[in-house]
Amino acid sequence: MRVVIELRHVPRYRVMDYLIQAGGTPSGFLEVEGDGWSASLEALEPHYLGTVPIARDRLVLEGEPRHVERVSAFIRLRVGRRAS
Numbered sequence: 001m002r003v004v005i006e007l008r009h010v011p012r013y014r015v016m017d018y019l020i021q022a023g024g025t026p027s028g029f030l031e032v033e034g035d036g037w038s039a040s041l042e043a044l045e046p047h048y049l050g051t052v053p054i055a056r057d058r059l060v061l062e063g064e065p066r067h068v069e070r071v072s073a074f075i076r077l078r079v080g081r082r083a084s
Contacts (some may be wrong), residue, residue: 001065003072007057008047010079015041015059022074037063037071 007015012030019039024032030041039061046053059075061068 001063001068003061003068005059005061005072005075005079006044007059007079009054010057012041012057015057015075015079018075018078019071022071024071034063034067034071036067037061039071 016026016030016032019032019034020026022034024034024037024039027033027038032039039059042058042060044056044058047056048054061072061075
């Protein structure tokens with residue numbers, strides 16, 4: 001299973017911390033692996049609100065459905081994103 005979550009204005013270090021809280025272990029630069037799941041964080045072009053840049057990242061979760069769903073729900077709760 002693969003879940004993609006677009007994050008806006010959430011610091012990368014905070015997302016990495018949330019993934020570790022969800023049971024993962026850092027496995028590379030902006031990558032985390034957990035039991036039955038893995039995650040990677042990719043930088044996207046910023047979105048602009050007028051002239052103000054809004055940082056954007058793409059979080060990709062992959063693995064066994066029950067684990068990915070659990071981590072996805074945990075992350076969405078922390079960053080305030082609804083399921084899409």
